[in-house]
Amino acid sequence: FLQPTPQGTPCQFSDSAQIFKSNIEQIYGSYPSYDLCPMAEGALDDIAEGTMFIGLQQYFSSNGSPYKLCFGPKSFLVVSDPVQARHVLRENNDKYDKGILAEILEPIMGKGLIPADPETWKVRRKQIVPGFHKAWLNHMVGLFGYCNVPLIRSLEEAAEANKEVDMEEKFCSVALDIIGKSVFNYDFGSVTTSSPVVSAVYSALLEAEHRSMTPAPYWDIPLANQVVPRLRKFNGDLKILDDVLTELIELAKGSRQVEDIEELEARNYGSVKDPSLLRFLVDMRGADIDNKQLRDDLMTMLIAGHETTAAVLTWGLFELTRNPDMMSRARAEIDDVVGDRMPTMEDCMEMKFLRLVVAEVLRMYPEPPLLIRRCRTDDVLPRGREGNVEGARVKRGMDMFLSVYNIHRSPDFWEEPDKFDPDRFTRTFENPKVEGWAGFDPKKWEGRLYPTETAADFAYLPFGGGSRKCVGDEFAYLESCVTLAMVLRRFEFDFPERLGKGEVGYDEHPKDLNHPVGMRTGATIHTRQGLKMNVKKRPGVSLVVVEQGGGIEVKG
Numbered sequence: 222f223l224q225p226t227p228q229g230t231p232c233q234f235s236d237s238a239q240i241f242k243s244n245i246e247q248i249y250g251s252y253p254s255y256d257l258c259p260m261a262e263g264a265l266d267d268i269a270e271g272t273m274f275i276g277l278q279q280y281f282s283s284n285g286s287p288y289k290l291c292f293g294p295k296s297f298l299v300v301s302d303p304v305q306a307r308h309v310l311r312e313n314n315d316k317y318d319k320g321i322l323a324e325i326l327e328p329i330m331g332k333g334l335i336p337a338d339p340e341t342w343k344v345r346r347k348q349i350v351p352g353f354h355k356a357w358l359n360h361m362v363g364l365f366g367y368c369n370v371p372l373i374r375s376l377e378e379a380a381e382a383n384k385e386v387d388m389e390e391k392f393c394s395v396a397l398d399i400i401g402k403s404v405f406n407y408d409f410g411s412v413t414t415s416s417p418v419v420s421a422v423y424s425a426l427l428e429a430e431h432r433s434m435t436p437a438p439y440w441d442i443p444l445a446n447q448v449v450p451r452l453r454k455f456n457g458d459l460k461i462l463d464d465v466l467t468e469l470i471e472l473a474k475g476s477r478q479v480e481d482i483e484e485l486e487a488r489n490y491g492s493v494k495d496p497s498l499l500r501f502l503v504d505m506r507g508a509d510i511d512n513k514q515l516r517d518d519l520m521t522m523l524i525a526g527h528e529t530t531a532a533v534l535t536w537g538l539f540e541l542t543r544n545p546d547m548m549s550r551a552r553a554e555i556d557d558v559v560g561d562r563m564p565t566m567e568d569c570m571e572m573k574f575l576r577l578v579v580a581e582v583l584r585m586y587p588e589p590p591l592l593i594r595r596c597r598t599d600d601v602l603p604r605g606r607e608g609n610v611e612g613a614r615v616k617r618g619m620d621m622f623l624s625v626y627n628i629h630r631s632p633d634f635w636e637e638p639d640k641f642d643p644d645r646f647t648r649t650f651e652n653p654k655v656e657g658w659a660g661f662d663p664k665k666w667e668g669r670l671y672p673t674e675t676a677a678d679f680a681y682l683p684f685g686g687g688s689r690k691c692v693g694d695e696f697a698y699l700e701s702c703v704t705l706a707m708v709l710r711r712f713e714f715d716f717p718e719r720l721g722k723g724e725v726g727y728d729e730h731p732k733d734l735n736h737p738v739g740m741r742t743g744a745t746i747h748t749r750q751g752l753k754m755n756v757k758k759r760p761g762v763s764l765v766v767v768e769q770g771g772g773i774e775v776k777g
């Protein structure tokens with residue numbers, strides 16, 4: 222409904238959209254409006270070109286938080302302040318649900334934990350969280366190591382053949398293999414092979430992303446699923462995945478073992494043949510557990526836990542390569558703590574600098590960059606940062622984008638926010654101009670795996686916050702540390718060609734459209750052109766991975 226305009230000029234509405242615009246103004250008011258929020262006026266180019274969160278950042282610098290944004294018939298409130306984020310995610314969580322996100326994801330994830338309505342969510346969350354217990358995570362660290370072995374082999378081949386590698390693709394594959402094995406004991410083997418099941422996973426992910434960027438639910442149009450080729454393909458792929466999941470669920474149910482949570486938590490995972498989360502859920506919840514419920518839970522984990530971690534690894538390698546001093550520090554620590562061994566949980570805790578690197582990557586490239594909510598009961602937002610509107614009203618039914626990207630990249634909440642500076646999490650940061658915000662206090666995350674949202678009083682939200690916070694946070698964090706440690710120990714990377722000064726090169730911000738890597742919004746922040754790199758074996762370092770034991774069966 223919006224017509225493209227030259228960069229920097231206000232967006233224009235087409236004739237048909239003009240009607241919608243006046244409808245919006247009747248419902249929400251024009252500026253200054255019923256809800257008191259400024260209305261963003263900008264160019265469509267700012268939110269098109271696949272980097273919507275960058276456009277939202279430009280509007281944030283001129284409008285503060287919250288501001289209102291109209292897309293044709295749709296209107297969103299964009300929130301970019303830690304005090305308001307804390308209000309929505311933690312203090313008034315019961316007033317919000319997942320809104321359009323749930324509508325978009327329902328055909329794929331069903332009533333899985335991410336899109337689940339609050340009532341379903343309460344029951345599901347209680348059943349799933351105990352699955353991520355300490356003994357299991359400990360064992361998973363070993364599994365991450367095993368799943369990285371094929372990646373090391375494939376990088377070795379590329380190094381020997383002097384072949385350029387797309388590291389984004391490689392990290393996607395290893396993350397998929399890890400999630401398949403840990404969540405439902407399935408070998409995708411995607412680092413080494415391609416199969417219809419693997420392409421079905423990618424197709425489902427692509428469709429989920431496409432839907433989240435599409436203003437109208439075209440998949441709900443009568444007969445569209447039978448007629449539109451892209452939907453027919455998607456439904457076919459979803460069936461392939463559903464069949465695999467059903468078979469695995471039946472298998473797990475047929476071999477159900479124990480039901481006592483304490484017994485499950487005390488398991489000696491070294492001797493367990495199938496340590497997957499599915500096994501835990503079936504053992505815990507009984508053989509009569511609903512297959513559809515299990516299917517939704519598993520599909521949600523598969524999608525939530527795969528691309529997110531792959532993106533962290535991709536941007537981590539990108540930033541470390543751009544910052545050779547940081548790369549040297551990370552490598553020195555890996556050499557010192559892990560060497561040729563497969564990393565353990567204790568190693569991950571000891572590699573503090575590597576953990577700071579992962580934290581910094583999650584700050585600069587939050588996955589997802591926007592959280593989506595819909596207001597269920599009228600609400601009023603606190604002001605937060607000086608200059609924001611006082612007492613912004615949120616009407617019931619209003620859709621909200623909570624821009625984690627804006628909060629993570631704002632100089633109001635972080636010193637030099639565009640600089641890759643892992644050590645920032647060891648320093649205090651305060652800003653009296655943000656009313657009711659406690660700032661960042663490094664003491665508040667001492668002894669923890671990563672800097673939590675409470676250490677930054679909601680100015681750091683890599684895994685969200687409040688009761689709908691990510692259940693896989695520690696899993697993903699450990700997976701990122703193990704993978705980076707194993708790869709950086711053995712290989713050296715460089716960008717294929719250094720572009721000269723004055724042109725857009727690797728040193729520029731990847732949001733630039735001509736950047737050789739580039740940024741693109743999906744559910745996560747992807748590269749626009751892949752992370753193509755030259756890879757070399759690290760001189761004087763063995764490629765052999767010394768095992769820790771652990772009894773995990775990894776095929777292929």
Ligand code: HEM
Pocket residue numbers: 334335346521522525526527529530533587588589592593682683684685686688689690691692693694696697698
């Ligand atoms: C929720 C980020 C890995 C499972 C979330 C949320 C974020 C997030 C921001 C909150 C969404 C919201 O409030 O709307 C990440 C990142 C990851 C990651 C950055 C990797 C670096 C994982 C993994 C799993 C997982 C590995 C599972 C194995 C989930 C689930 C939820 C969730 C089930 C929904 C929780 C609920 O609503 O109760 N994740 N996640 N995530 N994540 Fe993750």
